[in-house]
Amino acid sequence: MGIRKIKAALIGMGVLLQFLSAHAQQYLPLASPQADYITDLALIYQGGAHRPDWTAEQLTPYVYRQQGKKTDFLFDGFLFIEFKNGKGKDYSIGYEKEHAGKEEWSWLLDRNFEQGKAIHALNDVLSGLAKKRIKPLRKRKVVLTLPEPIYDQKDWGMLDGKMLSFDNEESRFLACKWYIDDALDRWSKAGLDQVELSGFYWVAEQSTGGKTLIPRIAEYIRSKKMKFYWIPYWKAEGHGSWKAAGFDAAYQQPNHFFDEHIPDSRIDEACDFAKQHEMGMELEFDMRVEQPAFEKRLITYIGGFQKKGVLDEAAMAYYEGGNGIMKLSGHKEARMRELYQKLAAIIAGRQQKADAYYKQRRR
Template sequence: MNINCIKKIGIALGIAILPSVMQAQHYLPLASPQTDYITDLALIYQGGVHRPDWSAEQIAPYVYRRQGRKTDFLFDGFLFIEFKNGKGKDYSIGYEKEHGGKEEWSWLLDRNFEQGKAIHALNDVLSGLVKKGIKPVRKRKVVLTLPEPVHNQKDWGMLNGEMLSFDNEESRFQACKWYIDDALNRWRKAGLDQLELAGFYWVAEQSTGGKTLLPRIAGYIRSQQMKFYWIPYWKAEGHGNWKTAGFDAAYQQPNHFFNEKVPDSRIDEACDFAKQHGMGMELEFDMRVERPAFERRLTAYIDGFQKKDVLDNGAMAYYEGGDGIMKLAGHKDARMQALYQKLATIIAGRQQKADAYYKRRKGGKRE
């Protein structure tokens, strides 16, 4: 129904239709400068000692699929995400009793940029394909976790000769700025020729305490020609006001898969909310998908996203338990192998749309 029809209905009923109601609603687009043209963003849980090493072999199933002589490229965005170090300290409130300080923040970047693993492994996989004459139309993008400077933390560490205490916004901002600068400097030195750094991800899944801090961080990130990303949980504080908070792109978690008491209607509700607020959507599962009841819950996402037009037109992020795609790709069970192929086919199809858009936008020139 177009805006003129809505106006006529309002006049007939004696109702004033607000401009916000009349605005066309749409998801965060499948291919958009808002996301730095990331269409499918894989959440790679990496950093903590309890995570996979993310060798080239482990990350390859996220990069491409081989079918006979054909290579399908899969995820075009890789969020290296972490919320705790696995040694008793966290990067966002609520996961451990103690919060990571400057030492733990720097250690996380050490892990991200470790040779032969994680980001370097991703670059190695792509370089190996290029040597075989197989190259994606677009470079793959990386997003790095930005830890949360937890309010009132007193022991973060020294910066410019001063012990930072997070009971004030300036100290919280300066810690984030230091981390962003360190990450950018490491990226410039890393020689990751097959990748581009797209930006940073706010690891806190709600915006509590960030009303003025987040826009400052967002402004600094944009001053470095980077993007600021966020994936709030369902009904998290601030999830509908993500633009005001300063984020460039936000994806809505439905939080449906994990709780069998949550009805499939949650997926429809989350999609409607995301469309109303210009957000992308997150597809969610973990290896409980081996159980038929949970496989049906994942299928509900796929069916719901198809019905609600997310698969065709919306940007997507993918939570898969930290290693789900890897495990499905190498699974011995034919049903799980088929599930990997189903997901890969969906992602590959979306990537073909994004590639076609890129070629039109760039006149067919490769990056």
Template sequence: MRCKYLPGLFLLCVLWAGNLFSQPLVKGYKQTDISDMVLIYQGGAHRMDWTADQFLPYVVHQNADGNKNWLFDGFLFLEFKDGKGRCYASRYEKLPARKQEWIWLMDRVFEKGKSLYALNECIQSQIEEIGAPSFRHKVVIGLPEPIPDQKDWGTLDGQSLDFSNDADKLKACRWYIDELTKRFKEAGFANLDLAGFYWVSEDIVTSKALTVPIGDYIRSKDFLFYWIPYWNAMGYSDWKELGFDVAYAQPNHFFEASIPDQRIDETCRLARTHNLGLEVEFDERVFAGQKDSFYDRLVAYLDRFEKNGVYDDAAIAYYEGGGAILGFSKSSNLKDRALIDRLASLVCKRRQIHEASDLIIGLDDSIWKVTQQTPYIVSTKGLLEKQYGYIELKAKLLSDNPDVKVSVRLKPVKRLYGSGAQSGEITLLEYDGKYPDCIKGGIFSKELNWETGNKKGATLPVFNLSGDYHSFICEWTAGNIKLYVNDVLFFSMDDDFNGDTEYWPFNQPFYLEIEIHSQVKESVLKLNKVSFD
């Protein structure tokens, strides 16, 4: 509920919140297979059409330099009212939606050229332009709430349903889930996966007895049940017991200027306590150029979420008022562009870190950052750099797949003497899954490389390479480079070139880089230690 509490609910919410500190602690934010899910308010006659062009800034973000990156990996389609006087959740209109409005909403979700079809088309167009993403786009679809005591909803199987009866409510919801699932399957979207269903009521005041059996039914179909309760809504801390699989906490900070930024910190604490994800919130008031702009309130979300580790560890939902991100893409205001660039950077960076963490276990983002996704490359550039000394990486290879390749290198911070290896490269480890019992290592420069035929490297058999941790070590001085695996020296070379940088460019700071080529989604490397002494 992205507004003030509805009349009559505030006291009830306070009473429920009074039990907050008696709940058992569940450590950590909620995570799920959707990293960043944007809310798409679609269906009502008062909403925009959601064409492929309108979806574009939600699917990819284009930076100032013209480069595009995939943005949200999840899309939640939801609606509260039809725009004609009927509501899909309690208290939004005087009249509840009937079966005919439920079907009308479903028709809108599956309307050709719009909504799901448009999203699928938009993704396909971007695949053709920038290549396929490393993830599947997932869709969650909202379920209308059977409004309590409604008598005129309609019939199923020849029976008139009465929503004063919980069994009839459940029957209507099961029918709707089945119809949505059937239509989604028949549509055959090449770029979308149906992840689950969303409960549009943001508290459980009117539906407490219903969500558990609905959740059980959804899981029986191999889908998940999602929920985003408003701030301190009744049931937020008991979301698991209420039958939900994934729940997000709303700070409800953005909408009232009088609410202090500490509200966001408090919501983060509650989310960690009760194992919730978090929601970023903003609307059309966010743009910098307008009078009484709420620009700084979105900045507060990003600042506080970063400080509280939300972008490191939590599933995040994004409420943007039904069009604000589209508005950002059309804005010429430099502050607006900087803010949406920052939000997009946070989304992209955390997905890259999570994806790389799937391949490389033990990544510490205080010293590692993702610099490329295909192949996966992580480096310590700008975070951990060294000129001369003792460099050690202790790791275990986890995969014996013949298509996996792993390289660990020291590379120059600045390419002073040419591109690529011309400015120097020290390979501590080169592993090819086709030869699982040995590694290679060596040094490279403009004159010492494979192309000139004057290569300087060595191969070492290593027993139990994927079963134990091994230390890959470089001892580096101004005049000598030695490479070890554990305590075994397998490569050593002196500077016999009188400092000629075409042969010996190893006179500047270097950083550590790990590159992984893998066609399979499995963990490849596990880090135990990284040190520059």
């Protein structure tokens, strides 16, 4: 073969490889072992003293909707997330002047596992349905917040007779290990028969200061047969290298809803980035959605996610301001209740696809 033919063949092969690479890109799949088969992950802001109690009644609109005699199951994943305790201390840097210590970390788990609330309330909703012989095809999954051991914190507390100081990585790792072990121990004793624990969520929305720490934590979590989740904000440090950091599943925040000056093109840009980096996507809104301008911004998410294939292909997380789904479901205005039904219909449809994948896997 002549030199020109060889060059032409190599160029052609390069073009083909670029084409195949571009078309091989995909989101974090709608139903994937990476995310422990969580398709729709609800962010339940719970723990801080300023949060809802999250009783069974409050969680019900997230679990299912009733359409006549038909029950549509909704979210199959529940992230109990918190970044501050509501008493002046934070679980991730930047939210308060003081940082949570061992006592506040333990208190967060107390809140997560409180009888009649949060995780137990979720289990109670599902138990009530099960007594009526109404059960989801798949068990609902729970993800717990892992607080950030904030670098250089000196007053976290004692562990095994030693005061931990977060100016060194080993102390930061040991604090996280203690928390994970405590959470797993509590789960094993809680008697939760309708839900399963999938793993832990890194509450810091950027990877700053965790280049070597996060992979160590990830390895420990996986040693416990758990998954490690992350939802970075737009352009956060490390958001494109989440796999290298050790996370099992990551979702991209577009951060479009909150600022009317951000153009709608952000949705496309965030979706393209997520697909390039095999991430899921986060749908975002808060109760400003009662205002027509912000309702339109939510509709832009839905339209953009449909256009970009997110609704059909990708795992999704849902930020709704801390209690938006709850408020929309029982809103005094019919327009807002209809918005809840629109979101519920999207989630129910995605759950039907996830159930179909589950049936295929069991064959």
